[in-house]
Amino acid sequence: MVAQLLGLAFLYLTTSLLTFTAYAVEIQHNGEVVYQDTSVYGVVGKAVILECGPTLPDMYIWSFTKPGTEGIKAVVYNMGQGPRIQKLAATLGQLTLISKSASVSIEKLPLAAHGLYTCQAFYNIEEELIVYYYNVHLTVRVPVTKPFLLMSDASPVEGSTMWMRCNLENGTGPIQYKFQHETRSGNITVFAQGNSSLINVTDINRNHTGWYRCVASNAVNSESSNRLWLDTIFGPDVPQIDVTPYSITERGYSALERETVSLLCQAQSNPASQYVWFYNNSQVYTGPQFTIMKILRMHTGDYACLAQNTYLNTRSKKTISLTVYYPPDGSPSCSVEPALNHTSMRLLCSWPGGFPSPSLLWTGDLMHAGQDQGDPGLQTNPLTRNDILLPSGGLTSNNSLFTCRGSHPALKQLTTECSTRTYIPPAEPVCFAYVTNNKQYLMLSCSWDGGAPKAMVWWEGPGGQGKGGEENSNILILRYGSAHGGKPYTCHAKHPLLVQTKTCRLTLEAPVLLTQRRVVSVYEGSDVQLTCNLRANYLPATEITWFNNQGVGVGETSKYRLLRTSAWANLTVRDLDETQDSGEYRCSTSNAVGGTEINVTLVVKRHPMPPNATLVRVMYNSRQRNEVELEWQVENEGHGGWTGFLLEHRWVSERPGRRGSNNDSKEQTEERIVRPIWYDNFIRDPDVRIHTVGRLTPTVTYQFRITPVNHRTIGHPSAEKTPAEPRYNVYPAVIGAAIGGMLFAVIVTVLLLVYIIRNRNNNPRLHDMLFGQQHSQSRENINFPEDDVVGGSEGGLEEIGGSSSTGPTMAFPRAASPLTTSPTSATPTTTSQAPPPGDDNEPVSVTITVKATSS
Ligand SMILES: *[C@@H]1O[C@H](CO)[C@@H](O)[C@H](O)[C@H]1NC(C)=O
Ligand SMILES: *[C@@H]1O[C@H](CO)[C@@H](O)[C@H](O)[C@H]1NC(C)=O
Ligand SMILES: *[C@@H]1O[C@H](CO)[C@@H](O)[C@H](O)[C@H]1NC(C)=O
Ligand SMILES: *[C@@H]1O[C@H](CO)[C@@H](O)[C@H](O)[C@H]1NC(C)=O
Ligand SMILES: *[C@@H]1O[C@H](CO)[C@@H](O)[C@H](O)[C@H]1NC(C)=O
Ligand SMILES: *[C@@H]1O[C@H](CO)[C@@H](O)[C@H](O)[C@H]1NC(C)=O
Ligand SMILES: *[C@@H]1O[C@H](CO)[C@@H](O)[C@H](O)[C@H]1NC(C)=O
Ligand SMILES: *[C@@H]1O[C@H](CO)[C@@H](O)[C@H](O)[C@H]1NC(C)=O
Ligand SMILES: *[C@@H]1O[C@H](CO)[C@@H](O)[C@H](O)[C@H]1NC(C)=O
Numbered sequence: 001m002v003a004q005l006l007g008l009a010f011l012y013l014t015t016s017l018l019t020f021t022a023y024a025v026e027i028q029h030n031g032e033v034v035y036q037d038t039s040v041y042g043v044v045g046k047a048v049i050l051e052c053g054p055t056l057p058d059m060y061i062w063s064f065t066k067p068g069t070e071g072i073k074a075v076v077y078n079m080g081q082g083p084r085i086q087k088l089a090a091t092l093g094q095l096t097l098i099s100k101s102a103s104v105s106i107e108k109l110p111l112a113a114h115g116l117y118t119c120q121a122f123y124n125i126e127e128e129l130i131v132y133y134y135n136v137h138l139t140v141r142v143p144v145t146k147p148f149l150l151m152s153d154a155s156p157v158e159g160s161t162m163w164m165r166c167n168l169e170n171g172t173g174p175i176q177y178k179f180q181h182e183t184r185s186g187n188i189t190v191f192a193q194g195n196s197s198l199i200n201v202t203d204i205n206r207n208h209t210g211w212y213r214c215v216a217s218n219a220v221n222s223e224s225s226n227r228l229w230l231d232t233i234f235g236p237d238v239p240q241i242d243v244t245p246y247s248i249t250e251r252g253y254s255a256l257e258r259e260t261v262s263l264l265c266q267a268q269s270n271p272a273s274q275y276v277w278f279y280n281n282s283q284v285y286t287g288p289q290f291t292i293m294k295i296l297r298m299h300t301g302d303y304a305c306l307a308q309n310t311y312l313n314t315r316s317k318k319t320i321s322l323t324v325y326y327p328p329d330g331s332p333s334c335s336v337e338p339a340l341n342h343t344s345m346r347l348l349c350s351w352p353g354g355f356p357s358p359s360l361l362w363t364g365d366l367m368h369a370g371q372d373q374g375d376p377g378l379q380t381n382p383l384t385r386n387d388i389l390l391p392s393g394g395l396t397s398n399n400s401l402f403t404c405r406g407s408h409p410a411l412k413q414l415t416t417e418c419s420t421r422t423y424i425p426p427a428e429p430v431c432f433a434y435v436t437n438n439k440q441y442l443m444l445s446c447s448w449d450g451g452a453p454k455a456m457v458w459w460e461g462p463g464g465q466g467k468g469g470e471e472n473s474n475i476l477i478l479r480y481g482s483a484h485g486g487k488p489y490t491c492h493a494k495h496p497l498l499v500q501t502k503t504c505r506l507t508l509e510a511p512v513l514l515t516q517r518r519v520v521s522v523y524e525g526s527d528v529q530l531t532c533n534l535r536a537n538y539l540p541a542t543e544i545t546w547f548n549n550q551g552v553g554v555g556e557t558s559k560y561r562l563l564r565t566s567a568w569a570n571l572t573v574r575d576l577d578e579t580q581d582s583g584e585y586r587c588s589t590s591n592a593v594g595g596t597e598i599n600v601t602l603v604v605k606r607h608p609m610p611p612n613a614t615l616v617r618v619m620y621n622s623r624q625r626n627e628v629e630l631e632w633q634v635e636n637e638g639h640g641g642w643t644g645f646l647l648e649h650r651w652v653s654e655r656p657g658r659r660g661s662n663n664d665s666k667e668q669t670e671e672r673i674v675r676p677i678w679y680d681n682f683i684r685d686p687d688v689r690i691h692t693v694g695r696l697t698p699t700v701t702y703q704f705r706i707t708p709v710n711h712r713t714i715g716h717p718s719a720e721k722t723p724a725e726p727r728y729n730v731y732p733a734v735i736g737a738a739i740g741g742m743l744f745a746v747i748v749t750v751l752l753l754v755y756i757i758r759n760r761n762n763n764p765r766l767h768d769m770l771f772g773q774q775h776s777q778s779r780e781n782i783n784f785p786e787d788d789v790v791g792g793s794e795g796g797l798e799e800i801g802g803s804s805s806t807g808p809t810m811a812f813p814r815a816a817s818p819l820t821t822s823p824t825s826a827t828p829t830t831t832s833q834a835p836p837p838g839d840d841n842e843p844v845s846v847t848i849t850v851k852a853t854s855s
Helices: 002-023 087-092 730-758 764-780 796-802 816-820
Strands: 034-043 048-050 059-065 072-078 083-085 094-097 104-107 115-123 130-141 148-151 162-167 176-182 188-194 198-201 210-217 222-224 228-230 240-244 252-256 261-266 274-279 282-286 289-292 301-309 314-325 333-339 344-350 359-364 385-389 400-407 415-422 430-435 441-447 456-460 466-471 473-479 488-494 502-507 519-523 528-534 545-547 560-564 568-573 583-590 595-605 613-620 628-634 644-654 679-683 690-693 700-710
Touching: 034 048, 048 130, 072 087, 072 094, 083 094, 087 094, 148 210, 148 228, 162 176, 162 210, 188 198, 240 314, 261 274, 261 301, 261 314, 333 400, 333 415, 344 359, 344 400, 344 415, 359 385, 430 502, 441 456, 441 488, 456 473, 519 528, 528 583, 528 595, 545 568, 568 583, 613 700, 628 644, 628 700, 644 690, 679 690
Parallel strands: 034 130, 252 314, 519 595
Antiparallel strands: 048 104, 059 072, 059 115, 072 083, 094 104, 115 130, 148 162, 162 198, 176 188, 176 210, 210 222, 210 228, 240 261, 261 289, 274 282, 274 301, 301 314, 333 344, 344 385, 359 400, 400 415, 430 441, 441 473, 456 466, 456 488, 466 473, 488 502, 528 568, 545 583, 560 568, 583 595, 613 628, 628 690, 644 679, 644 700
16 A cells, blocks of 8 residues: 555656646746756656757756766767767666657666756857756656565464564565555454564464565565565463353252263464363363263263374363252152151152252142142252152141152253052951960951051050050060959041041950860760850950869870860760760960869769579580580579670580580599680670680680670679580471570561660650660760769779689770661660750859950
8 A cells, every 4th residue: 555655756856747748947048057957767767858948948968976986077069960878878868859849868787877967058149148957956866675574483382472583685665565464364464563664573473373464665666575474373262162062050069960061172373273172181082072972970080181283282270060960769658647746747749869869859649738728838858869748737638748859950840749648447447365375475457457657556544554656556575474454445546637636445354264064974985075165255365275084184195086166175085984985174375364164073884783684595506516605594584784795615524535414514524624714705785695606626625704794884793603514306397486486576676776766856755664764874975973973883894804714815895986877776886975054163263355346
């Protein structure tokens, strides 16, 4: 711009001077030489016109004075004969005269043409001579050449000082210098200008970076240098860290777990920074952008970016703290708990873990709490738990639903929730009592569960016995025996949803035992059942224990059978034996309030001695002497019962040949072989009177005897008899007929008896008439205490048991079943049998009574 202006000024100057030289001369006529001075500016190599007056003079002389010299030398003249150019003119460029004037044109001006040109012009020579001296000062100027820029340092460090110089070869002064700065973006500004070709730049900064060029200008022209790049070395500045996604808190940056976090570090530097990332002071990454895919909570910590300028070996660092937000695990957990001594409730909501703490908000089914009770204070707390107290006084209705919603920044928009209900236990409180196994403690249990929150349950009893509140259920433990009988133990139960307290009561009583009969009398060989029952079937179950006649507690054995329920215990004594099983049995029970026992006397009786029997006939039925037929009869058939007969025989002697065969020859004949062993032959039919014994040895003399048997009681054996020899052949037929008649009679009798026995309940009198009192006794097997006559029948068994003659074969069949299997037996056999019911037992105490009442 300036260059252009200067250029224009120069052109204007030259043209105006030319104009001046052409028209400003005025001719004087006083004879004096007129002097006129002008200045002409030329440029090397270009053309210039030097004027000598406006009109052609009659004569003129151009002369040249070199600056700094005195000498004046002619260049060209014209004395009227045409112009004469001097040799000197050749050194002043291509000099020519302009026709019809005295003006001189010089082309290709050399620098040597610079100087004073004087044109002496003579006018009007024929008349009055007029002389002009035209002094033309020619200035030859040199244009500026293309400058070149020099920098003391093309890569200065920020803060340092440098210089720039604009150099050029030629150019007429004064020369103006202009320094231009072109930024990277192409914005060109004038950085400095003046007449100095050198500028000092102090405190270089990064803004100085860019292209530089200089422009040199003089009166002739203006030239611009080539541009040079100035590269300021600087940095790194303190880095700037950009976290994406951007989320800043008072703690620093935050990120949500599992998202991708990108950390970008930028630090201004030339040359560009090298970046290194550190996590908690350990290097983790190299490069400007550190990206963490799926960031986790453990990535919380300090992240530092270190920027380095490797050229300057300088570095700078910035640290940020990044906190990773993570939600708590799972979902919130809700519960309701009683508060204010079970008059109110507190809703508990907790959701531990997570960072930062989640927000928890209770919303509730509060319309049930009463008609529009308003907002009872549901609030959000940025805590891991949010507990609120509900108003007391039964304002919350049964079965209300409350929901706690949890939200957390790391869960975005999702909320998770939990809910809880409050309700009254569905049933009434339940009370019951029980005893520990070892009978050390009595437990009174009260429970009222199923509510939310749990109900409070406590015991109050007589004598200060009680127990403080517990939730849902409460067991009052009393030392066995320390409980108070007859007075109620009260269980109180309180639920926050109910204003009133519920109660249930237990009243303890001592047990009372009953038995059907205190004395039980039974024939031996049978089974008997002793009964014992509680007067009332109360809780807790008091166990009944039976002790046998030895005072030993009985269990289930082959001897005893124990049937037990909570209400009764029946002891069956099997296969009664007179000596072993008679005695006092004891049934016992107790509870926490008291104990009791009851004695039952068991009398086991022998069956009465059967009547005596006599052998009326003992005879071989053939000459072979190997079978003997016996017949006997029972004495006093009306008295005493019998169930069968024991028919025995033994060897008395063996004779070499047949000798005397006398009925009475019992013991005397041959003493040498006496076998005192009785061979048994048991006849189970009490109605049989004839029996044949076979497989006898013909050469042996036998003795036979018969003994009636009544169950286990064995009667007196009859007198022994030796069989007689058979007689006529007619005899057997007669006897046979007689026996046949007898048998027929017997069969008819048996059928009648069977009928009567089967129908004895319908026909008791006929029954009694036929069997009499003794049969009745043996049949029913029981003597009631009132009509019993114990004793008298002793000895029979003892006698037999003690007899030395019985020996090892005396293993006697047992009473009950074997003897009763005979289908023709008219004698009813004994079986264990319950005594007829009687009311003769007074209550002897013992039992626990528990009455449960609730309100
Ligand atoms: C500068 O001037 C000198 C002397 O007048 C001359 O010899 C030279 O060629 C010029 N240089 C340029 C670049 O014009
Ligand atoms: C160039 O620089 C000047 C002065 O600094 C400024 O006003 C102008 O807006 C810049 N132009 C561009 C294109 O940057
Ligand atoms: C530039 O600095 C040098 C020395 O550092 C001094 O001689 C010179 O005069 C200074 N020039 C300008 C224009 O300040
Ligand atoms: C560089 O230029 C910018 C904008 O033109 C300015 O804000 C900054 O301060 C300058 N820097 C220095 C070191 O002068
Ligand atoms: C990193 O530092 C933070 C804050 O000092 C600490 O909480 C975190 O446990 C550290 N992490 C590791 C992996 O050391
Ligand atoms: C709690 O309630 C029970 C029965 O309602 C009462 O006996 C007890 O004193 C109360 N306790 C307190 C601390 O209020
Ligand atoms: C309370 O609500 C529960 C659950 O619906 C129900 O079983 C119970 O009977 C209710 N109790 C009362 C007193 O309404
Ligand atoms: C046990 O005796 C009781 C009477 O005390 C009676 O009611 C019950 O039926 C008997 N049980 C058996 C199995 O006989
Ligand atoms: C039965 O016989 C025995 C001995 O043989 C005798 O002592 C007893 O008196 C007899 N009994 C009767 C009732 O005759």
